[in-house]
Amino acid sequence: MVRARKTRLADVAARAGVSRTTASYILNGRSGEMRLSDDAVARVRAAAVELDYRPNRAARSLRTSQTRTVGLVSDSVASGHFASRMLTGASAAARESDHVLLIGETDGDPLVERLLVEQMLDQGVDGIVYATLRHREVAVPAALRQTRTVLLNCADPASGLPAVVPDEHGGGRRAADLVAGVAGPVVVVGDDHEQGTHAGAMRLAGLEEQLAARGREVADVLRCDWSVAGAREAVTSWWGTGVRNGALVCMNDRVAMGVYQALTAREAAIPGAFAVVSFDGSELATWLTPALTSVALPFAELGATAVRLLLDPPPGASRTVRLEMPVVHGGSVPASAAVTR
Amino acid sequence: MVRARKTRLADVAARAGVSRTTASYILNGRSGEMRLSDDAVARVRAAAVELDYRPNRAARSLRTSQTRTVGLVSDSVASGHFASRMLTGASAAARESDHVLLIGETDGDPLVERLLVEQMLDQGVDGIVYATLRHREVAVPAALRQTRTVLLNCADPASGLPAVVPDEHGGGRRAADLVAGVAGPVVVVGDDHEQGTHAGAMRLAGLEEQLAARGREVADVLRCDWSVAGAREAVTSWWGTGVRNGALVCMNDRVAMGVYQALTAREAAIPGAFAVVSFDGSELATWLTPALTSVALPFAELGATAVRLLLDPPPGASRTVRLEMPVVHGGSVPASAAVTR
DNA sequence: CTGTTAGCGCATTCAC
DNA sequence: GTGAATGCGCTAACAG
Numbered sequence: 001m002v003r004a005r006k007t008r009l010a011d012v013a014a015r016a017g018v019s020r021t022t023a024s025y026i027l028n029g030r031s032g033e034m035r036l037s038d039d040a041v042a043r044v045r046a047a048a049v050e051l052d053y054r055p056n057r058a059a060r061s062l063r064t065s066q067t068r069t070v071g072l073v074s075d076s077v078a079s080g081h082f083a084s085r086m087l088t089g090a091s092a093a094a095r096e097s098d099h100v101l102l103i104g105e106t107d108g109d110p111l112v113e114r115l116l117v118e119q120m121l122d123q124g125v126d127g128i129v130y131a132t133l134r135h136r137e138v139a140v141p142a143a144l145r146q147t148r149t150v151l152l153n154c155a156d157p158a159s160g161l162p163a164v165v166p167d168e169h170g171g172g173r174r175a176a177d178l179v180a181g182v183a184g185p186v187v188v189v190g191d192d193h194e195q196g197t198h199a200g201a202m203r204l205a206g207l208e209e210q211l212a213a214r215g216r217e218v219a220d221v222l223r224c225d226w227s228v229a230g231a232r233e234a235v236t237s238w239w240g241t242g243v244r245n246g247a248l249v250c251m252n253d254r255v256a257m258g259v260y261q262a263l264t265a266r267e268a269a270i271p272g273a274f275a276v277v278s279f280d281g282s283e284l285a286t287w288l289t290p291a292l293t294s295v296a297l298p299f300a301e302l303g304a305t306a307v308r309l310l311l312d313p314p315p316g317a318s319r320t321v322r323l324e325m326p327v328v329h330g331g332s333v334p335a336s337a338a339v340t341r
Numbered sequence: 342m343v344r345a346r347k348t349r350l351a352d353v354a355a356r357a358g359v360s361r362t363t364a365s366y367i368l369n370g371r372s373g374e375m376r377l378s379d380d381a382v383a384r385v386r387a388a389a390v391e392l393d394y395r396p397n398r399a400a401r402s403l404r405t406s407q408t409r410t411v412g413l414v415s416d417s418v419a420s421g422h423f424a425s426r427m428l429t430g431a432s433a434a435a436r437e438s439d440h441v442l443l444i445g446e447t448d449g450d451p452l453v454e455r456l457l458v459e460q461m462l463d464q465g466v467d468g469i470v471y472a473t474l475r476h477r478e479v480a481v482p483a484a485l486r487q488t489r490t491v492l493l494n495c496a497d498p499a500s501g502l503p504a505v506v507p508d509e510h511g512g513g514r515r516a517a518d519l520v521a522g523v524a525g526p527v528v529v530v531g532d533d534h535e536q537g538t539h540a541g542a543m544r545l546a547g548l549e550e551q552l553a554a555r556g557r558e559v560a561d562v563l564r565c566d567w568s569v570a571g572a573r574e575a576v577t578s579w580w581g582t583g584v585r586n587g588a589l590v591c592m593n594d595r596v597a598m599g600v601y602q603a604l605t606a607r608e609a610a611i612p613g614a615f616a617v618v619s620f621d622g623s624e625l626a627t628w629l630t631p632a633l634t635s636v637a638l639p640f641a642e643l644g645a646t647a648v649r650l651l652l653d654p655p656p657g658a659s660r661t662v663r664l665e666m667p668v669v670h671g672g673s674v675p676a677s678a679a680v681t682r
Numbered sequence: 683c684t685g686t687t688a689g690c691g692c693a694t695t696c697a698c
Numbered sequence: 699g700t701g702a703a704t705g706c707g708c709t710a711a712c713a714g
Contacts, residue, residue, distance in 0.1 A: 008692085009693095018699095056691050056692070057464055060692055062397070064693070080425075081422040082422060100445070102441050362684070363685080396707085
């Protein structure tokens with residue numbers, strides 16, 4: 001662990017033969033404000049490179065009260081299998097803007113949440129992204145009012161805070177397009193208000209709306225929690241209704257896995273007899289056979305967008321940004337069934 | 342966004358009627374070094390609370406050149422479905438010690454890696470955890486030498502840096518114990534040197550060793566990559582050998598999923614005809630039917646341990662810490678088969 | 683036992 | 699065009 005003696009701005013200035021002020025202006029790209037000789041500018045730049053000068057962030061922060069740091073506090077995003085990609089996107093976007101990402105998880109504990117937010121505030125973060133594992137409504141802690149905040153994968157109607165969320169409703173419409181051409185009834189698997197209202201209800205609304213536009217409808221909604229076992233059981237008991245073809249729209253990829261289990265146990269062909277589509281677009285979709293066609297949650301993009309929104313807020317009003325849910329095509333829908341808009 | 346005017350140490354001192362020095366000592370818990378009147382101590386503490394005093398981190402950092410910040414740079418830990426829990430553990434451990442966790446991903450790009458490390462160094466992190474998605478060997482960037490570093494889920498033999506890794510070998514032995522009592526051959530599914538040598542080779546070594554200790558052996562190793570499709574195909578073609586019972590030890594949970602697919606397609610009962618165990622202990626294991634018995638990668642613990650090691654290094658030599666891989670019991674092994682050590 | 687003083691490294695105002 | 703002077707808030711010598 002060899003820690004080189006740090007070179008300070010003064011060193012650079014000395015080597016370039018200018019004052020610290022001059023060096024500071026040049027290095028901060030504000031040389032235009034001072035009409036400096038091109039030569040001086042070049043000398044300073046060269047000196048900075050030669051000395052491998054890196055500004056001391058603490059000193060700069062002390063002066064400017066900015067830290068080039070953004071915090072991301074979530075309930076349990078890092079623990080999620082797939083939602084953790086919000087962190088990937090967020091940290092990449094932060095780095096793009098020469099910022100660094102601080103993370104912390106509350107695991108849903110309001111006390112920890114308060115502590116964590118205050119810790120980040122203490123650190124002097126330039127802003128906080130408040131994220132949730134599931135797309136849902138939240139009531140953000142009051143302390144967040146002390147800094148710029150962007151909501152990620154959640155909304156707080158009371159606060160009017162800007163938010164970045166997946167366009168669940170549009171995703172529902174896409175699912176509709178995927179199955180509109182399928183023979184037999186369209187059946188939804190998964191409770192519509194599981195896991196907070198947003199995802200389920202909005203997907204279902206979009207699905208129904210677009211199906212209606214195509215002269216079709218949801219024939220049935222199999223209520224079950226969004227789990228493999230729940231879905232498997234729901235489909236298994238639904239099997240008794242005697243339907244032997246159609247489209248099963250699953251509320252998420254795990255539900256689809258349960259559907260696959262129930263269907264294959266009964267030797268019902270996918271996509272021959274039943275088309276299956278779902279929401280999430282997680283890696284699980286690619287593990288199933290045939291690969292599952294899924295309307296994807298663009299987690300990395302969501303994370304990146306939230307950080308960008310935090311760091312360079314667009315001039316207009318602070319609005320909710322809805323990101324498209326792209327379709328990840330697998331082989332669980334007959335090629336002929338998809339309808340182009 | 343209401344940002345309250347910050348109260349400074351001077352304010353606290355003034356309110357308590359003492360000097361800044363005194364207040365500083367007291368608030369830093371070093372009042373013992375100064376033999377202060379109990380009354381003064383109490384007054385300062387009270388003032389700090391009343392004024393909701395929070396030290397300015399930037400100023401403190403400038404003075405002490407410590408930031409109470411630790412960086413975690415990885416190839417793509419946040420993108421992994423399951424490995425991202427290292428972040429959960431790491432950030433929790435950081436918070437325990439009143440530190441904050443900075444994260445960044447390189448996606449395997451050496452250039453990004455250098456940049457990221459330097460960015461963190463610029464930020465003045467108190468140390469860096471260098472993590473990888475897969476347990477493997479690495480060659481850390483030279484810049485890491487400038488700060489305390491702990492390796493997480495990887496090893497760099499050349500550097501001699503302390504590391505925290507799962508005890509793959511011990512995990513292999515546990516897998517052996519799980520299947521030692523099963524009738525029929527023990528077959529391994531998954532190439533032993535896939536994804537870096539560590540995981541595969543060590544698991545296999547531990548498995549063989551413990552199996553030998555029980556008078557058993559690995560009958561076959563089905564070579565395939567660690568994927569659902571690869572495993573499914575491997576088992577499907579192995580089916581031709583005519584074996585109709587035994588134990589299948591899968592190199593990870595995805596491999597096990599492929600094994601399940603191949604087996605159920607042939608109506609081979611799990612665990613009736615075949616016991617299946619695997620490594621990872623990811624959520625996928627719980628989604629399969631029957632739930633998969635898996636030797637788990639303790640990701641959250643790994644992350645937490647790495648941060649603790651970084652923050653309070655034990656006196657002795659810097660050694661490699663191997664964390665136990667606990668068994669997550671499912672229903673894929675006949676109850677009678679497990680052998681207690 | 684307590685207060686005074688001097689920087690930490692940088693950005694910035696103001697004379698020169 | 700440039701350089702001296704100031705202060706961000708805190709810690710830690712050093713006097714008293």
